Amino acid sequence: MSELKGINMVWLSETDLTNLNAGEGESNYVDVKKYKKNGIEYPYVSGQAMRFYLREAIRRNLSNEEYMCVPDDKGETCGNISNCINCDLFGFMTTVKGTGAVTRVSPVKVSPAIGLLPFDDNSNVDFLTRRHRVTEGKKMEGDIVNVEMGTNIYKSGISIDLLRVGAEEEIDEKNRTTKIEDKITDKSEKISRTKKVIEGVGFISDYSKQARLLTDFTPDLIAISFQNVYSHRLQKLFELNKEGKLNKERFKGILEEVSNYSDEIFFGMISGILDEEDEQWVKTLFKEKEIEIKTPKEAIDNALIVLPTE
Ligand SMILES: [Zn+2]
Structure with a gap:
């Protein structure tokens, strides 16, 4: 395997009726974050919230x-x-102290989770009772909170810049060039950290309001690429129209392109996320490419096994 420079993961996840926005707030109306495309509203979960969920999934393990x-x-x-x-x-x-602000750009880029189906056709407003803290001598009180909820298929992704895990880019003032300086000498520690990110995607779970709105937000369809160039291209693999049909030309084009600079591509899918015809088409395509379709969990586990240890 040539030197790995980037790992990309992109996935779709179907949710039950839920509200995935972080931050409880004190307002009595908790809405779903939405973006507009061609005049139609779709839900999304911010990249910041997704980073938080991924980080907490890693912390848990x-x-x-x-x-x-x-x-x-x-x-x-x-x-x-x-x-x-x-x-x-x-x-x-x-x-x-004395130096001022020090920043580090994350070697792990996390995309927002973008809902692919229109919000209005897949939503609801639910009422939850929020309980106040019990004050001494008073009865427990509650008020009603309206929580906007929807089902959807979300697309999310991450990209890992392998050269910058455990390393920092430093400017050589004399030659006006940059070089990457390792901050961890033990290569196996870098690999172990990279593995935690890959593994974390399979365990994403700490989204808000899950105490009462439990849903599964782990991948149902996932592609993972081990690339010898750093590129985010794989993130464009999945495009569904508002009826949930896969853009096949796009899928095939991106897969071919990314294959050119990837040593390995892993693919996992459970049935019923794509419609039957799309699912069959994907199966045929991967058969031609001699890439085995696994379950999302198996695809992640397989990537962890294949990841070079040095
Ligand atoms: Zn720290």
Whole structure:
């Protein structure tokens, strides 16, 4: 395998009736974030919220020896990329006494989760009772919160810049060039951190309001590429029209393009996300390309096994 420069993961996830926006807030109406395309509204979950979910999925599976800091009350993190998995993978902006602001650009890029089906045809407003804290001598009180909810198929993705995991780009002032300086000498630690990101996608779960609106937001259809160039191209693989039909030409074109600079492509799918005809078409295409279709979990596990250890 040639030197790996980038790993891309793009996936679709079908949700039950839910509201995936982070931040509870105190308002009595919790709406779904929406974007507009050709005059039609679609739901989305912000990239920031998605990063949070991914980070918490990784944190949940840490061993006792592994460290991820928690931001302080100003939202600042420890900034130690050699010791801290959080600061290394997700970047930071922190202030250092005497130096000022220090920032690290995250080597893990996370896209927003974009709903692909129109919101109006797939939504509802539900009423939840929010309980107030019990004050002494008073009865428990509750008020009604309206929560806007919808079902949808969301598209999400991440891209990992492998050269920058555990490393920093430094400017050589004399020659006016940049070079990438390793901050972790142990290559296996870099691999282990990269694996945590891949694994984390399969465990994404800490979205808001899940106490009462439990849903599954892990991938139902996923493509993973191990690339010898850094590119985000795979992120365009899945396009569904508002009836949920796959753009096949696009799918085929992107897959071919990304295959040219990828050593490995993994694909996982459960049935029923695409319609029957699209599903059959995808199966035939992968058969031609001699890529085995697995379940999303198997595709992730397989990527973890194939990832070179040095
Ligand atoms: Zn940290």
